[in-house]
Amino acid sequence: DAGVIQSPRHEVTEMGQEVTLRCKPISGHNSLFWYRQTMMRGLELLIYFNNNVPIDDSGMPEDRFSAKMPNASFSTLKIQPSEPRDSAVYFCASSYTDRGAYNEQFFGPGTRLTVL
């Protein structure tokens, strides 16, 4: 079992550039979550999908951020244009959502983004 896979692990870019982060959830999971972690703001939920459909995107900071899940095995988080304040570690997590019961979220190793 490969777990949640994220790429790249590290990304350094310049302000104004487009950044795309990628996530492959665990096979069989139907929920996917994008988080951002910074020292100042801690761990924030940006958006989550259930069965490839965005359910709650209230955490997405602004229009510069967008997320897609074209199929059950792939999701992207895009920042365009990037700004230095976007520097953070971005985590993807997946779980299997069944009616009522809670199932553990499994986190990927994260992508450390630095915007210069």
Added chain:
Amino acid sequence: GDSVTQMEGPVTLSEEAFLTINCTYTATGYPSLFWYVQYPGEGLQLLLKATKADDKGSNKGFEATYRKETTSFHLEKGSVQVSDSAVYFCALRIEAAGNKLTFGGGTRVLVKP
């Protein structure tokens, strides 16, 4: 809205010391409660959970009891080791929210030999 409050860190301890990390919550419904742990350079991992009042979750020597009367879920370990150095997150889940979790701010723990 739903929220989780944790004690601020860092918490610095010597090996074999007793660890307590306080966690309190506010929720509109009847939540399930969790502790996640993040080791350096890694993503979060579920440490333990409790789904109803008076339940005790336990794992790897850590324990936490769901106290509805005080809306708390404090994490404890009787004798910490250097390998317990990590960031610990308290979280809650409301069933109506599916698998969405609300996390606290995290508490960094450093255990010195």
